[in-house]
Amino acid sequence: MATTKVRTTIRPLEELEVGPEEYLDLQRLGFLFDTKATTDDGLQTAAEKQTEQRSDTTPAEIEGKV
Amino acid sequence: MGVTVSNLLMGPAKLSTGVVGATESTSNATALGAGWTDVGGTEGGCTLTIDQTFTPLGPIDQIVIAAGARRTAVGVKVKTNLAEATLANLRVALNQAVNAATFVEIDGDASNVDPNYQAVCLEGMRPGGAGPRRVFVRRTLSTDSIGVPFLKDGMTLFPVTFEAYYVSSSIKVVRVDDTP
Numbered sequence: 001m002a003t004t005k006v007r008t009t010i011r012p013l014e015e016l017e018v019g020p021e022e023y024l025d026l027q028r029l030g031f032l033f034d035t036k037a038t039t040d041d042g043l044q045t046a047a048e049k050q051t052e053q054r055s056d057t058t059p060a061e062i063e064g065k066v
Numbered sequence: 067m068g069v070t071v072s073n074l075l076m077g078p079a080k081l082s083t084g085v086v087g088a089t090e091s092t093s094n095a096t097a098l099g100a101g102w103t104d105v106g107g108t109e110g111g112c113t114l115t116i117d118q119t120f121t122p123l124g125p126i127d128q129i130v131i132a133a134g135a136r137r138t139a140v141g142v143k144v145k146t147n148l149a150e151a152t153l154a155n156l157r158v159a160l161n162q163a164v165n166a167a168t169f170v171e172i173d174g175d176a177s178n179v180d181p182n183y184q185a186v187c188l189e190g191m192r193p194g195g196a197g198p199r200r201v202f203v204r205r206t207l208s209t210d211s212i213g214v215p216f217l218k219d220g221m222t223l224f225p226v227t228f229e230a231y232y233v234s235s236s237i238k239v240v241r242v243d244d245t246p
Contacts, residue, residue: 008237009087010204016236025234031087040092044099047089051101054085 009033009054012047013040030054072195079112079190081105081146083158083228086183086205093245094198098187105158107149109223112188114201116240117141142230142240144186144203147223151214158184159212159224181207186228192244202241205231 003017008031018026026032035046081104088101119139122132148155156170157163161182183205192199206228215222230239 009089010237011090011092013092018234018236022234022236026237029087029233031234031237044089044092048099048101051085051088051099054087054101 006032007035007043007047009047009051012043070193073193075191075193077191078108079188081108081112081144081148082187082189084185084187086185088185090187090200090202090241090243094189094192094200094243095246098189102185102187103154103164105148105150105155106152108146109149109221110147112144112146112190114188114203114240115141115143115145117143140239142203144188144201144206144228144230145210145226147225149221149223151222151224155224156212156214159208159210159226161208183207183231184228197246200241200243202243203228203230204237204239204241205233207231 001019003019004023005015005017006023006026007013007015008026010031012033012035023032033047033050035043037043037046082098082102083105084098084102089099091098117140118137120135121138122135124133125131126133148159153168153170154164157165160170160172161184162170163182184207186203186206188201188203189198190201191197208226209229210225210227212224212226214224233239
């Protein structure tokens with residue numbers, strides 16, 4: 001089974017290896033994040049920024065249901 | 067058996083809630099970042115409850131005691147009373163999104179859309195007394211009935227029970243973290 005390495009907003013310094021089904025779920029939950037940051041501080045700050053933007057979004061909007 | 071007195075714990079916890087997926091600090095020495103909100107005072111303590119159900123294998127005709135067991139259910143809850151009777155805390159208790167409005171409304175419509183899940187963080191002391199222990203419950207709903215008493219001789223409290231839900235295979239439901 002093909003897996004993908006991802007980082008999530010929850011613990012951005014940890015890289016997870018997930019299958020396609022979990023990848024889709026994490027994407028729909030808005031947990032995945034993509035950043036050019038390479039340092040620990042940069043990753044943490046980028047994840048917090050994405051989280052902050054999501055705070056202004058309803059769960060339905062996050063999951064693309066409205 | 068010897069006792070390590072510095073491992074004994076007592077004292078209140080700080081309760082914060084956040085959007086599901088809120089970033090957890092890399093160490094407990096760092097404050098929680100954006101996406102987390104301290105709900106302020108609580109009354110009666112904050113309790114993390116982890117229910118486990120194990121279904122026994124057996125007994126069978128030849129063995130009269132269970133040969134083993136399988137974990138067949140897990141339930142996680144955080145229970146407390148919010149002491150600060152603000153609209154922001156009422157929204158937390160009702161699973162409503164953060165909003166600056168000076169009112170709260172509750173609709174009666176049925177919906178198939180996911181409710182507003184919340185992440186919860188309890189921060190208390192860890193054994194050794196050198197710093198905090200954080201408990202992250204990553205996807206919860208406040209499921210208790212919210213009684214809002216107006217009493218002449220008692221505080222108005224919002225009783226809340228945050229019940230945990232599955233996140234994903236890689237992202238666990240609960241993390242109890244003593245990282246310095």
